[in-house]
Amino acid sequence: MRSQRDIRRLSLFLLLAPFALWIVLLVALPQLGMLFLSLREKIAPRVYEYGFANYVSFAGEPIYWNTLLRTATMSLLVTALALVIGFPVAYYIAKIAGRRSRGALFLLILIPLWVSDLIRAFGWILLLRETGVVSSLLQWSGLVSGGIEFLYTDATVVVGLVYTVILFMIVPLVSTLDGMDEAMIEAGYNLGGNGFTVLRRIIIPYAMPGIVSGCIVTFMLTAGSYLTPILLGGKNSSWFTAQIYDQFITRYNWEAGATFGVLLLAFTSVVVWIGLKLSGQSLSTTVARS
Amino acid sequence: MSARKSPSLMLIGYRLYIAAFFVFLAAPLVAAGTFAFNDSLFPSLPWQGFTLDWFFSATEPKLGMFHDRRLLSGLYYSFVIATCVSALSVFVGTCNAFLFVRHYFPGKNALYVVMILPLVIPGVILGIALLVLASTIANSLEQATGIELSFLRPGIVLVVLGQFSFIVTIASLVIVARLRKFDMAMEEAALNLGASRARVLATVTLPYLRPAMIAAGIVGFLVSFENFNTTLFLVGSEAPLTVIMYDRMVKVGSTPVLNAVSLVLMLGSGVLALVSILVQRDRSPS
Structure with missing residues (x-):
């Protein structure tokens, strides 16, 4: 037994x-290395001082923290939109579509998941660009006379x-909603609830782990995204990850980067x-399940 | 939901919404793929006729992707990187699965959360943090001893490590899920019949895990192949495909050769994703 x-x-x-x-x-x-480097300040070649100087200069430069604020608000907006747009789709796939079309729809949802952000x-x-398909079609149909540039606006980003x-929102939602018993919805209606009450009191509480998991992943991916804001928003999209790239690669100011x-x-x-605390979930019950 | 009051009209509206959503989903992919066949120097309308030049032509200005040396070298490096990342991730992921499903030790739940953490760290941060650490070690080593460790400088090794640091989490989760469903009675039966522990592992447990390991490997391969954010900061002279495509894209004069590459990548990853789903579906009833 010992062995x-x-x-x-x-x-x-x-x-x-x-x-x-x-x-x-x-x-x-x-x-930890990154944290350590951020506390270091170069005062002369090979002479360093340690302190919060980099953070102070960050706070003193409105462009920097405005970019962070902008990235934050836009990420929250994107997360909210993804939830509002994605929830009905997830509900349809999980509860309304027939057994056979359900699998096919789920596969269709997954296909773009495997395509690179870049593509x-x-x-x-x-x-969307000025010589792009939408602009050409609008001109061809006679709705507008000149080409329209849709790129490089916040709405496009x-x-x-x-x-x-949005796929990272829909997939966890489908898997949570899939487990919900239809009888719960029936019961809600039988007890006199209307569509809205059933949605608010039964469906949404049930889907909460999926909602939290989807929101966390979505928010994190958005705030940390680099390609989409740069390519669709142009060089002046003021996205925070672009600032990081700028400090690291262009200016070679690693301490600031x-x-x-x-900070990000x-x-x-x-x-x-905060999302986990507010919903009473943990990482292993949300992100790990998707 | 409230489809109940006037089912037909509500349901039609709902179906239209779903259809519109799928059009939204498909539109950019269709655009990226279709222009690969446009016989024009620019990936835009008007349609100039069908051509396969952007795949096979060997001459400028319509240099096809299969003759474009830079794209091909990018494809090669992406392949090498993705293979390494995928193999490493499956190995460590399988170890993690046995660690968290079969063993009990203090702090296990906390460590399980730690295992998931890399998924909620932005990819850009994983990239720069690894770059900072590797460069710091390389610099201090060079100053102290004069030894230059080139693998700690941006290059293929760092790219592999950077991608591995979060892809292994995905692989672990896939394999953990399968190992949790394993019926211990199967191992006990084999042990009772006189098999050694190693033999049980090789002939009972690992074959049971195989579908999950293959799926994890494929997912890891695809995620690595497509990765840009982490790679961007760690890349050296051996640029993978995504970095090369990005460089061309930000230059204005991109030709439909990028569409050709996109189409090939979409088809390739579509097939691989399908394989990973089929492999996982084909499981013994349990």
């Missing part, structure tokens, strides 16, 4: 090793982002944490 327990011990440690290496070397240490943004560019992330990185991470973590 039996030793074997279990040994296998536990062998299995713990790759997990620990991964988490410590590729996740924890890099984040999706490229497709939108081809549709929002549409593009909703498009990019790391500061921005820490802190910000998204706080929003995710």
Whole structure:
């Protein structure tokens, strides 16, 4: 029996090793390194001072924190839109579509999931630019006389982002709604509820884990997205990740870039944490299930 | 929902909404794919006729994707990176699955949450954080000893590690889900029949996990192939396909060769995704 327990011990440690290496070397240490770098200030070549100077200069520069605020509000807007647009679609797939079309619709939803952000943004560019499909069709139909540029506006960025992330909203919603017993809805109607009450008191509470999970992933993907705002919003889209890229690659100011990185991470973590607390969920009941 | 009051009209409206949604979903993909066949130097209307030049033509200005050396080298590097990431992720993901499903240790639930965390860290942050750490180590090592570790500089190794750091979470979740459904009686039966532990693992447990491992591998491969955000900061001279395509896209004069590449990628990932779904569906009744 003793050797039996030793074997279990040994296998536990062998299995713990790759997990620990991964988490410590590729996740924890890099984040700490970034935090450390953000607290460092270069005052002369190879002379550094440690403190909050980078954060102070961030706070003193309205362009920087305006970009963060802008990214934040637009991400929240995109998340809300994705939920409002995606919920009826998820409900249809899970509850209204027939058994056979359900699988097909779900597959159709998944197909764009496997297409790179880059190709999706490229497709939108081809549709929306001044010489693009929509503009050409409008001219051809005689509705407008000259070409219309749809790109490089905030509305386009929002549409593009909703498009990019909405699948991550729909998939967890479908899997939660799928488990809901139809009898619950029937009961709601039988007890005298109208459509709206049934939606608010029965369907939405039931779908809450899916909603939270979808919102978290959607928000995080939006706030951290880079391609869609740059390609659809142009160079002046003032997206926070673009600022990070700018500091790191263009200006080679790693200390400032790391500061921005820490701020973005802190910000998204706080929003995710608030979302989990407000809904009483945890990461393993939401994100892990989707 | 409130389809109940006047079912027909509400339902028709609802169906129209769903149809409109799918048009919205398909439109950019169709646009990206269709212009690959346009016999024009620009991926835009008017339609100039059908051509396969953007795939197979060997001469400028209509250099097809299969003759474009830079695109082909990008495809090659993407393939190498995705293969490494996928193999590593499946291996570590399987270890994680056994760790979290079969073992009990203090702090297990907290560590399970830690395992999921990389999925909620923005990809850009994973990229720059790894870049900062690797460069710091490389710089201090060079200053102290004069040894230059080139794999810590932006390049293929860092790209693989950066992508692996969050793809392994996806792989772990897929494999954990399958291992949880495993009936322990099957292992016990094999042990009672005299099989060694290693033999049980090789002939009973791992074959049971195989569909999930294949699916996790395919998903990991696809996610890696498409990744841009994390890769952008870690890329060296061996640029993968997404980075090369992005560089061409931000330049104004992009030709339909990008559409050809997009179409090939869409078809490739569509087939792979279908395989991963079929593999998972074909499971023994349990």
